[in-house]
Amino acid sequence: MSGSTAVLTQKTIDTVKATVPLLEMKGTEITSHFYSLLFSRCPQLLNIFNQTNQKKGRQPEALANSVIAAAKNIDQLGNILPVVKQIAHKHRSLGVKPEHYPIVGENLLAAMKEVLGDSATDDVLSAWEEAYNTIAEVFISVESEMYEESEQQYGGWAGFRPFHVKKKVEESDVITSFYLTPADGGALPDFEPGQYVTIKADVPGEKWLHLRQYSLSAAPGLDYFRISVNRETASGPFPDGVVSTYFHNELHEGDTIELTAPAGEFTLNHSERPVVLLSGGVGLTPLMSMFQVLVRNQNRPVTFIQTAQHVGRHAFHEYTKKSAEQLKFVNYFAAHDKVEGWAVTDSYVQKQGLIDADWLRPRVPGREAEYYFCGPLPFLKAMKRILLTELQIPEEQIHFEFFGPASDI
CATH class of the missing domain: 3.40.50.80 (Nucleotide-binding domain of ferredoxin-NADP reductase (FNR) module)
Incomplete structure (x- = not known):
């Protein structure tokens, strides 16, 4: 990854780095406007993005932090490789594909231009377009390897796979575990303890699909996956969690849900330390x-x-x-x-x-x-x-x- 900046001119690097103070001031405003543009132009992407995180401002803030980090490290993108891998795991789990990147880039640049006004000169927008395309190529490459590895491993698969709810167990007043087995009767892949899966929820009454990532709460090597879901209750202006409420109230033993193969970087290492x-x-x-x-x-x-x-x-x-x-x-x-x-x-x-x-x-x-x-x-x-x-x-x-x-x- 460190070599990927070879295609960037020094002028591009200098121009992007010079935008850091602007981004630190207006980053979240830019990314909030970006998501507004993205969903108005491509509403089908609402099937991928977590709308709760949008409403709570989490996703725009997280994206703003990523954009600022990219700008600060544009001359040494290897510095952000751990973050790239973490995000790439989420993208692979959610089904983000190469064709999504040009759409995101177009709307991100449009948001920069509209929020920054006169500060978004042609040179700035041109530099950011070049930088974005370089970073996108890195993500696409990393995610391509992840898709291939996920599909080709023993018991692995591409996209979403149907699972039956074998057992449902209340673990506390707010946490319920779901034991999940493949509907096709096939094998399960191994995974690293600490990883998660993405669940596709088609909630009655909701216009869009909801994707949620839940940690696997049992060890690998069993004949089931287990997720343990916390019931998200109303807080301030935000209502009860759409998906967690659906899981607790509407998902029963014998029902079928779809999920992607395990992903994630937060895993138990193999040192001998306590x-x-x-x-x-x-x-x-x-x-x-x-x-x-x-x-x-x-x-x-x-x-x-x-x-x-x-x-x-x-x-x-x-x-x-x-x-x-x-x-x-x-x-x-x-x-x-x-x-x-x-x-x-x-x-x-x-x-x-x-x-x-x-x-x-x-x-x-x-x-x-x-x-x-x-x-x-x-x-x-x-x-x-x-x-x-x-x-x-x-x-x-x-x-x-x-x-x-x-x-x-």
Whole structure:
């Protein structure tokens, strides 16, 4: 990828980098206008994009961050390769194809021109068109390899594949697991613990299809996939989650849904270091897959720290507790915002309130471990700050996953 800038002239590089201050001021305004243009001109793309993320402003903000990062690194695009791979996994999972890129480029440039006005000179637009096409070529190349690998692996497939809901299990007041088996009776591919699948939901009464990405919450190598879905309830001006409500209320055992093959970069590495898993709420789902693999392999000490609002929101507690009781290499601790009910007398629930460095430090192996954490944005920010600045964990041993479009933590 680092060599892909060879086709860019120095004038293009300088012009794009010079737009960084403008983009930092007006980036989200540009990307919000971009999505408005895109969907008005190509409404069929509403079948791909998450409309909830659009309404909450997450997708425009995430795209703005990506555009700014590209502008800052246009002379060294290799610097953003990890982000490219992360986004490419999502694109492959959603079914983004090469023919989508010219449509996106045309509307992104139109949005820049309309929002920036006189600042969007012909030189600026020409430079950004050249830069966009170069970056698009990189994405198309990376995604092409991912599509090929996904289809050609044992049990793999292209596009969406129908699955039956074999079993539906309530894990907490808000989280329900769905055990999914291929409708064609064929094999399942292996996957890396921590990966996700994209589900296609045709919700009654909704004009467009809804695609959602859910982490696989069970270990690979089984005869089913498992996803554990959090019921998204109304918050402020935003109503109950369309897809999660449909899953909880309308999707039953024996029903059929379609999904794409597993994808994602947030995966358990193969070092021999001890592992620490830190989850906030439903962020435990990819970590549960990792935990099951660690329990099965019994080759690395593991500490699982789960946080939840209260007992009604705490999923998989009994399973994790039983594993810790039976296996010497497993440690388990939990923290609740409000300790009540069975948690009052449960020795594994050891804290009320937010995790802090003083509570965490004696419960983890320190700098010798690999740390994986997942949860809502405030949880991610807190964990990264504690691990980096207070526990002095090397950054290369810290791994985290966003649910939804990536933000800057």
